[in-house]
Amino acid sequence: MVVKLTMKVGIPRALLFYKFFPMWTTFFRELGVKVIVSPNTTKQIKTESVKHAPDEDCYSTKLYFGHVMAIKDEVDYLFIPRFGSSHKTNVSCPKFIGLAEVLQSMFPDLPPIIMPFYSTAKSGHGKRRLIYLIFSIGFKFTKNPFRIIKAARRAYKEQKVHYENLILDEKTLHKWEQTEYLLNNFLSPEEGERPIKIALVGHSYVLNDDFASLNIQQILKEHGVDYITSEQLPRSLVEKQMDKLDYNLYFDYEREILGTIMHFIERKSIDGIIHLIIFSCGPDSITGEMAARYAQRDPSVPLLQLTFDELTSETGLETRIEAFLDLSRRRKK
Amino acid sequence: MMSITYPHFGSLTYLFEIFLNELGRYDIVKPKNPSRKTAIIGSRHSPEFICTPFKIVLGTFMESIEAGAYELVMGGFQAHCRFGYYWPVLKMILEDLGYDFRFIILDQTNPVEFLRVLKNDVSDNLKLFQILKTLRIVWNKFCCIELVDKLLSRYRAVEFDKGSSELVAEKAFKLIVEEKGIRNIKDLKKKLPGLFEKEVSKDTKVNPLKVAIIGEIYVVLEPSLNLEIHKRLNELGVIVDTPVSLRNYVDFEGIFNPFKKSHKQITLRKAKHYLEHSCGGDAQASIGDTILYKEKDWDGMVHLYPFTCMPEIISKSILPQISKEHNMPVISLTIDEQTGEAGFQTRLEAFVDLLERKKESNCK
């Protein structure tokens, strides 16, 4: 009897995984591949990260190293895309492009890395490139082109559904801003009192990594805060804010971050903004400064900027958040 | 009076001055050589973990505005790194500090816009053809300046009388600034090597080591930030070269002669195997040049990059592999405004020692 071996592809749960996981996991699964995603970040993963990653790297990239180490021994391939950009002119952080090759160079014993390169802004990639990539990856695992097409379609659909569920439409956002609608419906606000509303702003891979963000979402929930994340803000509103700048914020994901902050500074519809910054992050050094200065110029919505790295302490963080929420509450009245 | 100024950028500072003069601007506030104080005031107002060149540029602009400058000229283009954000952030910071100024941004990746800004915002009512003419002059003077830098880093290592090469270089820079007419400039360029050869007496006994410096362009080319590394190595008797050049960003020769392979294209080809796509800055070049200099039989590489520089952290992580596979010693040094001289010197000396030992054992 022939035992049919399924190939295993490992995907580190870090960085862009948090944006593209529906697409990536679905694609491989539909090809009949076993997808192994590294577990949620743990203390041990952090320790491994710090041990293996270059000292000066940003905290999020360091964590990527730990996630690679966590799964490298049980997979046949690692999937680490080299992602340049998906926008006509705007780019992403260069680390997304270099990471796969850095890992390969530093750890030659890793399993083979599948590293598709995609860059609309600098290389003019579009649909054709995408189809090429889909097939070149697909044929590693199946000979059936129809299966590949089907997998790609499903993957695309999953990603779309994910965005649809995640991103609010302008109407819902407006209702939320008017407190006619709660985003965190587990709340039981006391009669007649509206919960405080906060925007939680940062990279997807910080917002959604409970370990890296020291459970900030949980902390906010426990304090009865109705929060919105920068991922949820309608893109159209982000772009509207970006159009007001006299320069082009060409790091695509930073647009979401600064755009959300500017939107709420302008609308003054919430009680506070919490901005999560990654230690030693290049793009954040720019947006962090911009955000701080816009907030200073128009201080009606308080802004709290928190910097995260491997040494940030949970208690210190909680105290700062509590103090900030107190301030927001007092302002609300 | 609306005086104009620009960042300090190694010997290219001469070039910027030449450029403005050619465009009819003489109301210049020359940037001071960045000092410790420049770095301190710059970093006091800079974002946390911004890369170091930013702090120096900010400090320099603050000093120049206080000295009377109003128009600030600098480059700005969109790449994979932060350079394109320098001016908007600088602008906000300087505004918040209450300064009165105006930014003029030159983006060489967009030639039409580049020329428009030069014509309307910088030049003193020049016509387009006049501007094109000045570009040619400036480019040729740029080649001269670069050549002097190269010669200096070579001759200073073997000079008999300490300081003699620097005197020649100073003289040469002065000639370059003053020379007029494209023919004369081209002639001058041919004469420069002879000038050094004639006026610097060489210590002929030595068989010097040869080291190339690679990395992020600002830190490689600005002596006040890199603690005069070229000179330090020269004083250890090492001949120094650097492939890092403005050419990698603006390539005039490439425009006029598309068949000539530029240095950048050659290095990128070499780097491809290790880092296939551009990550901004000079990351691929750092890798490609290491291989190239090995092929040219140089002894080692010093890789410099500013603290938190994004592209160079990538190349720094890959360079150890290149070093091993090509048997080429590489030392990566991160630099910021707080880098101490003593530790820096020790590391350089240790590296040079290592190269010397390697060379000796190869000769045996």
Ligand code: SF4
């Ligand atoms: S955007 Fe910032 S946090 Fe993300 S990988 Fe780049 S440097 Fe790191």
Ligand code: SF4
């Ligand atoms: S190359 Fe490095 S130092 Fe230069 S602007 Fe970019 S990130 Fe900063």
